[in-house]
Amino acid sequence: MNKKIKKTYKLAEYLFPEIDNYCKNCNTCCNTYGWLIDNEVDDFLDKKYSVFQINKTLHCLDSFVRDKSNKIIINKIPKCLFYKKNRCLIYSNRPLDCRLYPIKIKFKKNKIIVGLSLGCKYVSSLSEKEKVYLCARAIVFLKKAPQEIINNYLNIMKNVNSISDPKNFQIKNIVELKEQNGRWKILE
Ligand code: SF4
Numbered sequence: 745m746n747k748k749i750k751k752t753y754k755l756a757e758y759l760f761p762e763i764d765n766y767c768k769n770c771n772t773c774c775n776t777y778g779w780l781i782d783n784e785v786d787d788f789l790d791k792k793y794s795v796f797q798i799n800k801t802l803h804c805l806d807s808f809v810r811d812k813s814n815k816i817i818i819n820k821i822p823k824c825l826f827y828k829k830n831r832c833l834i835y836s837n838r839p840l841d842c843r844l845y846p847i848k849i850k851f852k853k854n855k856i857i858v859g860l861s862l863g864c865k866y867v868s869s870l871s872e873k874e875k876v877y878l879c880a881r882a883i884v885f886l887k888k889a890p891q892e893i894i895n896n897y898l899n900i901m902k903n904v905n906s907i908s909d910p911k912n913f914q915i916k917n918i919v920e921l922k923e924q925n926g927r928w929k930i931l932e
């Protein structure tokens with residue numbers, strides 16, 4: 745596995761202490777396409793996981809339901825193929841996008857808003873003070889993680905946003921970023 749992605753996974757472990765207790769029997773965030781960043785695609789293919797390519801640029805876990813003639817039914821967001829018996833079967837290998845949830849991204853003109861998803865059970869269990877600490881940890885994560893990985897992740901999310909229907913989800917804003925010369929910079 746690429747060293748930079750490994751470092752990013754390690755840093756992400758400190759974002760949500762004890763979240764596992766809340767994730768048991770909760771699949772709210774596993775009804776998803778399971779987006780992969782560029783550095784993850786080969787790792788997932790090497791592990792023989794099913795990966796689906798969209799528009800030659802986006803990759804996700806292939807959780808799509810097929811009809812009898814093997815045509816994909818894409819009229820609803822699939823439940824991740826790795827969510828079985830109320831748990832993630834590849835938890836220690838799950839993609840960065842899964843590791844970062846309940847951090848969610850919203851797009852506003854040429855800006856990105858990074859926020860905390862208020863639909864997550866773990867987030868709802870936190871006091872306002874704990875949410876503030878979590879937001880501070882998220883900013884540290886965005887600054888410390890390899891910028892190549894963060895940029896790639898945010899660009900993938902931008903592409904996903906461009907092909908998705910607008911979703912109305914509630915977030916607590918953490919920080920805004922703006923694209924400058926192909927890089928996403930935190931607006932201080
Ligand atoms: S919604 Fe929150 S609590 Fe539920 S599985 Fe996802 S991260 Fe865990």
Ligand code: SF4
Nearest residue numbers: 774824826827832842
């Ligand atoms: S890989 Fe695991 S955590 Fe990610 S969506 Fe699938 S089941 Fe959920």
